[in-house]
Amino acid sequence: GDSVTQMEGPVTLSEEAFLTINCTYTATGYPSLFWYVQYPGEGLQLLLKATKADDKGSNKGFEATYRKETTSFHLEKGSVQVSDSAVYFCALKSYTGRRALTFGSGTRLQVQP
Amino acid sequence: GAVVSQHPSRVICKSGTSVKIECRSLDFQATTMFWYRQFPKKSLMLMATSNEGSKATYEQGVEKDKFLINHASLTLSTLTVTSAHPEDSSFYICSARVGLAGSYEQYFGPGTRLTVT
Numbered sequence: 001g002d003s004v005t006q007m008e009g010p011v012t013l014s015e016e017a018f019l020t021i022n023c024t025y026t027a028t029g030y031p032s033l034f035w036y037v038q039y040p041g042e043g044l045q046l047l048l049k050a051t052k053a054d055d056k057g058s059n060k061g062f063e064a065t066y067r068k069e070t071t072s073f074h075l076e077k078g079s080v081q082v083s084d085s086a087v088y089f090c091a092l093k094s095y096t097g098r099r100a101l102t103f104g105s106g107t108r109l110q111v112q113p
Numbered sequence: 114g115a116v117v118s119q120h121p122s123r124v125i126c127k128s129g130t131s132v133k134i135e136c137r138s139l140d141f142q143a144t145t146m147f148w149y150r151q152f153p154k155k156s157l158m159l160m161a162t163s164n165e166g167s168k169a170t171y172e173q174g175v176e177k178d179k180f181l182i183n184h185a186s187l188t189l190s191t192l193t194v195t196s197a198h199p200e201d202s203s204f205y206i207c208s209a210r211v212g213l214a215g216s217y218e219q220y221f222g223p224g225t226r227l228t229v230t
Binding site: 041042043044045089101102103 | 117149154155156157159162208218219220221
């Protein structure tokens with residue numbers, strides 16, 4: 001079945017550091033890929049998405065590229081801020097079988113001033 | 114973006130009692146809502162898909178008689194945990210789907226922390 005694997009957290013960085021959160025997936029067919037962010041006390045919010053191979057999703061300085069050959073969708077940001085502290089979830093939506101999202105376990109990011 | 118609310122945000126109940134959790138789409142109508150369960154340091158696990166006006170579709174391994182889902186209107190879905198036990202303690206998250214076929218978006222509620230003593 002479909003699955004998503006994320007790097008374990010927490011990830012602790014200093015402000016303005018470079019961020020990478022790894023995400024790899026297993027799915028049949030060609031899924032759509034997503035990154036969601038959950039700020040403390042809030043619901044998950046869509047951060048960015050990519051629907052086909054080599055697509056790059058981007059938002060708020062975050063980027064992720066859909067790499068079919070490595071089945072990866074790593075999240076990157078060149079310079080993190082304290083306000084980026086949150087839990088980040090990688091997810092996929094397959095177009096075979098069920099249509100709901102399959103999530104990774106989430107990675108907590110802590111950015112220190 | 115669209116807003117989804119959940120109530121209550123936290124609930125503590127005694128073993129053997131039932132608890133109802135509400136999920137509302139505040140500024141849009143949702144024919145489909147999803148209920149997820151999140152264990153500590155684990156991913157969100159889909160429990161069931163709730164369709165307005167029809168029976169929910171449960172994922173394999175989820176007891177439909179224990180986790181009752183009602184989607185009586187286009188803005189409200191409820192999850193009732195019946196005869197709760199300590200192992201039901203978890204974080205429950207709903208989401209509402211909006212959009213056209215092929216371009217759906219999911220909007221998530223803030224979650225409900227259930228503790229069964």
